Amino acid sequence: MYEKVIRDNVHGDIYFHEPIFMEIMNTPEMQRLRRVSQLAGASLAYPGATHTRFAHSIGTYHILNLFFEAQDFQKISKAEKRLTYLAGLMHDIGHGPFSHTFEKINPRNHEEYSIDIIKNPKGNISKILKKYKINPDDVAAIIDGKYPNKVLNLLVSSQLDADRLDYLMRDSYGAGVDYALLDAKWIVRHAKIMDDKIVFPLKTLNAIESYLLGRHHMYQQVYNHPSSIAFDSLFTLWFKRFLELANNNYSFKNLAIVDYFDDRIKDQPLSLKKYLQLDDPLMMSFFANGAQESDQIFSDLSKRLLNRGLFKVVKSTPHLKSKISNQLAQKGYDLRYYFDEYIPKRSTVYQNDFSGKKDETIWFDEGGQIKPLSTLSVFTNSINLVTTNNNEKNLLFPKELV
Amino acid sequence: MYEKVIRDNVHGDIYFHEPIFMEIMNTPEMQRLRRVSQLAGASLAYPGATHTRFAHSIGTYHILNLFFEAQDFQKISKAEKRLTYLAGLMHDIGHGPFSHTFEKINPRNHEEYSIDIIKNPKGNISKILKKYKINPDDVAAIIDGKYPNKVLNLLVSSQLDADRLDYLMRDSYGAGVDYALLDAKWIVRHAKIMDDKIVFPLKTLNAIESYLLGRHHMYQQVYNHPSSIAFDSLFTLWFKRFLELANNNYSFKNLAIVDYFDDRIKDQPLSLKKYLQLDDPLMMSFFANGAQESDQIFSDLSKRLLNRGLFKVVKSTPHLKSKISNQLAQKGYDLRYYFDEYIPKRSTVYQNDFSGKKDETIWFDEGGQIKPLSTLSVFTNSINLVTTNNNEKNLLFPKELV
Amino acid sequence: MYEKVIRDNVHGDIYFHEPIFMEIMNTPEMQRLRRVSQLAGASLAYPGATHTRFAHSIGTYHILNLFFEAQDFQKISKAEKRLTYLAGLMHDIGHGPFSHTFEKINPRNHEEYSIDIIKNPKGNISKILKKYKINPDDVAAIIDGKYPNKVLNLLVSSQLDADRLDYLMRDSYGAGVDYALLDAKWIVRHAKIMDDKIVFPLKTLNAIESYLLGRHHMYQQVYNHPSSIAFDSLFTLWFKRFLELANNNYSFKNLAIVDYFDDRIKDQPLSLKKYLQLDDPLMMSFFANGAQESDQIFSDLSKRLLNRGLFKVVKSTPHLKSKISNQLAQKGYDLRYYFDEYIPKRSTVYQNDFSGKKDETIWFDEGGQIKPLSTLSVFTNSINLVTTNNNEKNLLFPKELV
Amino acid sequence: MYEKVIRDNVHGDIYFHEPIFMEIMNTPEMQRLRRVSQLAGASLAYPGATHTRFAHSIGTYHILNLFFEAQDFQKISKAEKRLTYLAGLMHDIGHGPFSHTFEKINPRNHEEYSIDIIKNPKGNISKILKKYKINPDDVAAIIDGKYPNKVLNLLVSSQLDADRLDYLMRDSYGAGVDYALLDAKWIVRHAKIMDDKIVFPLKTLNAIESYLLGRHHMYQQVYNHPSSIAFDSLFTLWFKRFLELANNNYSFKNLAIVDYFDDRIKDQPLSLKKYLQLDDPLMMSFFANGAQESDQIFSDLSKRLLNRGLFKVVKSTPHLKSKISNQLAQKGYDLRYYFDEYIPKRSTVYQNDFSGKKDETIWFDEGGQIKPLSTLSVFTNSINLVTTNNNEKNLLFPKELV
Numbered sequence A, B, C, D: 001m002y003e004k005v006i007r008d009n010v011h012g013d014i015y016f017h018e019p020i021f022m023e024i025m026n027t028p029e030m031q032r033l034r035r036v037s038q039l040a041g042a043s044l045a046y047p048g049a050t051h052t053r054f055a056h057s058i059g060t061y062h063i064l065n066l067f068f069e070a071q072d073f074q075k076i077s078k079a080e081k082r083l084t085y086l087a088g089l090m091h092d093i094g095h096g097p098f099s100h101t102f103e104k105i106n107p108r109n110h111e112e113y114s115i116d117i118i119k120n121p122k123g124n125i126s127k128i129l130k131k132y133k134i135n136p137d138d139v140a141a142i143i144d145g146k147y148p149n150k151v152l153n154l155l156v157s158s159q160l161d162a163d164r165l166d167y168l169m170r171d172s173y174g175a176g177v178d179y180a181l182l183d184a185k186w187i188v189r190h191a192k193i194m195d196d197k198i199v200f201p202l203k204t205l206n207a208i209e210s211y212l213l214g215r216h217h218m219y220q221q222v223y224n225h226p227s228s229i230a231f232d233s234l235f236t237l238w239f240k241r242f243l244e245l246a247n248n249n250y251s252f253k254n255l256a257i258v259d260y261f262d263d264r265i266k267d268q269p270l271s272l273k274k275y276l277q278l279d280d281p282l283m284m285s286f287f288a289n290g291a292q293e294s295d296q297i298f299s300d301l302s303k304r305l306l307n308r309g310l311f312k313v314v315k316s317t318p319h320l321k322s323k324i325s326n327q328l329a330q331k332g333y334d335l336r337y338y339f340d341e342y343i344p345k346r347s348t349v350y351q352n353d354f355s356g357k358k359d360e361t362i363w364f365d366e367g368g369q370i371k372p373l374s375t376l377s378v379f380t381n382s383i384n385l386v387t388t389n390n391n392e393k394n395l396l397f398p399k400e401l402v
Helices: A019-025 A028-035 A040-044 A053-067 A078-090 A099-104 A110-119 A124-131 A136-143 A150-156 A162-175 A184-189 A202-223 A226-247 A256-260 A272-277 A280-290 A296-306 A318-330 A379-389 B019-025 B028-035 B040-044 B053-067 B078-090 B099-104 B110-119 B124-131 B136-143 B150-156 B162-175 B184-189 B202-223 B226-247 B256-260 B272-277 B280-290 B296-306 B318-330 B379-389 C019-025 C028-035 C040-044 C053-067 C078-090 C099-104 C110-119 C124-131 C136-143 C150-156 C162-175 C184-189 C202-223 C226-247 C256-260 C272-277 C280-290 C296-306 C318-330 C379-389 D019-025 D028-035 D040-044 D053-067 D078-090 D099-104 D110-119 D124-131 D136-143 D150-156 D162-175 D184-189 D202-223 D226-247 D256-260 D272-277 D280-290 D296-306 D318-330 D379-389
Strands: A004-008 A012-016 A192-194 A197-201 A312-315 A340-342 A363-366 A369-372 A394-397 B004-008 B012-016 B192-194 B197-201 B312-315 B340-342 B363-366 B369-372 B394-397 C004-008 C012-016 C192-194 C197-201 C312-315 C340-342 C363-366 C369-372 C394-397 D004-008 D012-016 D192-194 D197-201 D312-315 D340-342 D363-366 D369-372 D394-397
Touching: A004 A053, A012 A053, A012 D184, A019 A028, A019 A078, A019 A124, A028 A053, A028 A124, A028 A272, A028 B296, A040 A099, A040 A162, A040 A226, A053 A078, A053 A150, A053 A162, A053 A184, A078 A110, A078 A136, A078 A150, A099 A110, A099 A226, A110 A124, A110 A136, A110 A272, A124 A136, A136 A150, A150 A162, A150 A197, A162 A184, A162 A202, A184 A202, A184 D012, A192 A363, A197 A202, A202 A363, A202 C202, A226 A280, A226 A296, A226 A312, A226 A340, A226 A394, A256 A280, A280 A296, A280 B280, A296 B028, A318 A394, B004 B053, B012 B053, B012 C184, B019 B028, B019 B078, B019 B124, B028 B053, B028 B124, B028 B272, B040 B099, B040 B162, B040 B226, B053 B078, B053 B150, B053 B162, B053 B184, B078 B110, B078 B136, B078 B150, B099 B110, B099 B226, B110 B124, B110 B136, B110 B272, B124 B136, B136 B150, B150 B162, B150 B197, B162 B184, B162 B202, B184 B202, B184 C012, B192 B363, B197 B202, B202 B363, B202 B379, B202 D202, B226 B280, B226 B296, B226 B312, B226 B340, B226 B394, B256 B280, B280 B296, B318 B394, C004 C053, C012 C053, C019 C028, C019 C078, C019 C124, C028 C053, C028 C124, C028 C272, C028 D296, C040 C099, C040 C162, C040 C226, C053 C078, C053 C150, C053 C162, C053 C184, C078 C110, C078 C136, C078 C150, C099 C110, C099 C226, C110 C124, C110 C136, C110 C272, C124 C136, C136 C150, C150 C162, C150 C197, C162 C184, C162 C202, C184 C202, C192 C363, C197 C202, C202 C363, C226 C280, C226 C296, C226 C312, C226 C340, C226 C394, C256 C280, C280 C296, C280 D280, C296 D028, C318 C394, D004 D053, D012 D053, D019 D028, D019 D078, D019 D124, D028 D053, D028 D124, D028 D272, D040 D099, D040 D162, D040 D226, D053 D078, D053 D150, D053 D162, D053 D184, D078 D110, D078 D136, D078 D150, D099 D110, D099 D226, D110 D124, D110 D136, D110 D272, D124 D136, D136 D150, D150 D162, D150 D197, D162 D184, D162 D202, D184 D202, D192 D363, D197 D202, D202 D363, D202 D379, D226 D280, D226 D296, D226 D312, D226 D340, D226 D394, D256 D280, D280 D296, D318 D394
Parallel strands: A197 A363, B197 B363, C197 C363, D197 D363
Antiparallel strands: A004 A012, A192 A197, A312 A394, A340 A394, A363 A369, B004 B012, B192 B197, B312 B394, B340 B394, B363 B369, C004 C012, C192 C197, C312 C394, C340 C394, C363 C369, D004 D012, D192 D197, D312 D394, D340 D394, D363 D369
16 A cells, blocks of 8 residues: 655654655645745744744645544545545645735735646646546635535635644644644544534534634734734835835846746736745845845845844834824834834634624534534633724834834 | 743743843844754755754753753853853854755855854954953854863763754754653753763763664654755755856856855855855755756756755665666766765764764763763663764665666 | 752652752651542543642642742742742642542531641641741641731632642643643743732733633533542442441441541541541542442442442433432432432632632733733633533433433 | 544543443453552652553553554454454453552462453453453453464564553653653554564664663663662562461451451462452552551551651662661661562563573564564664663662661
8 A cells, every 4th residue: 555654743644645645745836835934924933933834734634634534524535535635735835935924915815826826737736636637626626615515625724624723733833832732633533524514513612612712822922923913014015115116117236036026016916937936035035135235225124024123013002103103204214114004913713703704603513403603602702802803003113213 | 130031842931031142142143043944954854844043042042041050050150151151042153054064065164154253353243242241252162162161161062062952852843753852951950060071960871871862863864864865965966066067157147146156166165254145045046046047957956956856865885886877877867966975974973982083971970980971871882883884875866767 | 959859740850949848748648648639530531630639739839939930929038938838738738538529528628627737736747847947827827828928828829829720730631631731831930929919911811811711621521520520429429328327327347437437427527637547548448348238229339439330420400300310219229329419510710700709810910000800801701601600400320220 | 333532641532443342441350450550669759650550451452553553454354453452451450459569479470360350251351252252262362472363462462562562651651751752653553564473664663772772761760760669678578577467366457458368378379359359549458557556567567658658779789788787687677577688670671682581572674574673773782781780689678777
């Protein structure tokens, strides 16, 4: 029997039992994810959090494997399991440099690129899939949430999917915090399928409550950490300056950057070809080169990105906003590049009211009846409150000012 | 009281009680270590092993902290403790891209650059040190093993120093293997000082034996993993081709690489200034750019470095060596760039006979008498044997050949 | 310097720096705690949860040690620290067999016995304390919450005291569940003292929320596990039968049990002398002997206690209650001993309204202002709700009935 | 599909897929193992090491489960797997109080009792087995190493069997030491069957070397810990005094002890019936009762067993032996009960020369050839040396003497 094993620091040994998975992993498209950090600026606060989208992709595959050990999921056909594994492995193949950070400067999200990459007839992925008689559209459909067997879609994207279970554990492990060292095995191993839904037995309720609070805490401690926010802000300001210069025919010493971002200069989303060439190290080299540019603002912002010259983050108040902007102006800072207002990532924690949004109810099986989490767990309501109130803005500005 | 804390995924919270340490860490020189991976090619086998020299530097500081909790070490003066902490934090500040891998293409080792960086009167480090009335030479002396209080030197570099204890634990944790999840606290907390030596009580003997076997296994499983060997080899061949092209006036599309490696083209070690600009991402950008070059060999080796196109590694025999080189030649491969012989890193495991080498005896206190490990632990002899016999060569060549 | 170390499986090495602590630990009074299980019936569900009050006592000492590393707590005098350590080590010295289970059959709680044991002028504890010029009343006062320096009382008994932090971690570790693998170090290390209160900085809020939810889950999964409830119920019924027999001059083959429980037969709380002779193994030997008695009910209940013949636990409804009691009666079961109604332990989770109860507010420092948890964390309200509603009864009866 | 799960603190969730296993576990014979501690006196040094033979039995079942996931083992028939699981669950069913300690006072080892208990036609085990059409002799044969399919015997008893892998991990976890936190999954998951042998691939060599050194260290640190040795010695001396008194018609206040040990008074091994009534708590109650006896020696030794009044352990030399025995005699100690000489448990670490003993070679598969460990690992020779030299005696005597 074919068997390959990869030792993962989060889940231990991960086994692969079909050669197609290794072939997919060995494509340049997937290997690029080794050069895309999972957490971007958060690693500037948590020095151990340097893990990549590549490791996360393998981990997602592993959680799917655990799901398929649950009784109801063993019944899924081998072909559909294979499709799900492929979707899990490749759901993040379209992430750009610094993962979500990049979505701030390019008007096309990573899921769209993921689907493009998988379907691209000239790419390596679709060639391998076709060799194994697999329709790339089927894999893409699962990522897109449109595959006919809805359970497969839910396994890859829902409130309690393989993606989230892996990234929460992995980010927790990488950061060295224990908020999300979940009992994923317990939850997943007991999942059921009822009415095309993934449904959990009551004995997993406590573990799922822990998972939800853990996710809430991960947003507060890691994903919305000031270093993470400040890096995203700085990156956005840097790119704004880059576009400004490029549009004004500034002569860059390093022309490569202009070439790579040609689409963006023309206000277009990056083409798939250009996008696939980008990764964290290339952006880092742009920062290193940018530091040598004569434009003082671009050079300074480049250095800051390279060497953790992050802006200070404080809660915004009207008074503070006007006070700081005045001080900055007085000291000669260009407010367009040295002052930012930022709303943290919504934690998208579990909500009891999904009206007007994608329904992401977590379902439970109570003696054969399917019930939503909200009827069983009082505590989740309050997290909901916390979240929806948490749209306060942050102000960002150079630390030197303080 | 001043207090800063960094959450590390290996050791937990690491506390800093003097502002000088944070100032040092915030210099571009130290921040560069965030962009230097600890394990280079090993992360191509162990996807979680993406930790950096920066995290390792903080971890080394932490192990020193544990040493200073042992009774005998509490007596060391505050000033000398500070010097030791600084040496621990900066002992790897001179590492180049991909850490040890870079030493294969530049004839100056990282310790020499570390000392240069610390002493450099124009650099940020010496400025900060002087601000706090610290002589950079003293810090450099500890790294160089020449500080008058020998115990400080031993804390930073010896068989059981803060450096090794951190990197073994960290590499083990990153790779997800348990060979070197050491009981470092137990060992370090009970260390003593006798006759200018660091001496361990008998109750640490078993933990130290575990440490030695763990280190031996880390060499076998991680440091000398085929992926690690193959990456080092590929990088060396790639650079050989680069020099060949540069010396023959090949016209590179991306001229930056020629500029950065000007010293090497002239067969000189890299100047400190150029060296300090190099890091993993810049090298990665050279691979990405190199992939676009018209020279087929350089382009192919660049792509291989970028996307894990590693050579196969097999044990060398005269027969195999001639057989494979013939096959390669027949298929038109240039043997200078597609065939390599490689002796794995010596594991430098504990030896009982240090004649003719730096004495690295591990000393024990048996009832007041100082005794070497060799008189107390029989099993270390055999590891010694294993190691000294392990100078066999590996052959490396494209997998496609097989 | 005096130093003893004990290796604990939960916290690692625990250091003792004064001989008095080892002397206290070596008394028969403290050694008895090695024979008192922490979790009684819960170990019948979680086979690894066999840890003892002795290990918990040492762990409590250890958490106090962590508190005393926080800056504000370093200022407490050496003498008061010693008193607190002693109170921590001995706060559970008065626990009877099977810990809290025993309080169901004896009308005096363990805290009262703890204080008696410490103050007892003929006991070993007070002799040792006096040898070291320590007033036993001071140690007892801390346990009783009446020591003048209120902070010491709070360290040993409050919402976030050394006792709870240890037992939640230890019970979680023993049961193999991860609900309460707390970041106790982070919480404790940053505790402050303001206005005679223990106050926590905002950066510990998330960890404290995790702690509260973790405690809630421990009640649901471990402390109120059906096996735990069923063991407590069975033990109470067994003892009821014992008293019934003893009061009716039943002739026990093993007279020891009558002698030990003479006070209870007279409806008095156990005298200190008798109480101190009791421990889990002695009770187990009573079960073993009881199994040989001719009284069928006492014999059967004894066997059940010995060999996990637990009753079934179901939620009580009026209908079910009458149905089951009828069935039992029909089959000839004596309802007094084979039918029980049981309200689970209140989880005493954090409450926002302490009116009419001991105030156990958790206080936070928000920029110098002391604020209660309820103003900072919305989610704790809902746990409060869950808890106060959770006074539902359980029915217990022989499984054979089902 | 039938499924029961037990949460174990060492291995996590352990699944059972046939009702027979739960029925076996619920017999009084198996439940008795909840009252038999795994490590006896070692828990007096490591307070967390209170785990039982019951947990170990479940853990052994779990390791067998891991073996059966390896490809070669999947081929074993369902019936033979069931037999092996049963043998794993019950291999220690015959352990007496304090496990191996009891074998010092009863001339019949636990394996013999295990086989008796399984075969006993009146016992609960054989009844259940027969209900499921299983021949108790087959289960007993595996434990006895005589089942025709030798691989089953090896799974339950050999150098790398399910029993040892579980107890090393469990004892390590309980004691809180990391010597034997083995990579058991890695080793077991890759095991093969060749020529009726269990054979390991080379990629497990390092993990197996770690296992062997870990076992060696567990003997040094835990199994032969002075507290462990002193408890065994004290127990033996106590029982010697008991026999002396019983044979001299001493009138015990508590006659039960005489009844239980009637066979031993007659110099016979304990009958199965009596043996099955014994467990740790009953022995503890004998110590508690013994403390009340008028015979001063028996009373004192009983108290010592109850409250950790252990003897001191020192290495024996002829000089020391005569010196201490003289001192003891002078002070009026009865040397027969207050002076002991003790050879620690042989660590039975791997040996390369099994001549004259049960062959316990660990076999490896090197490219299809079966080779013994000794030809592949140099370091194991030295452990062998250490072991065979380690037959030095210890002297034990009251601490008060020193």
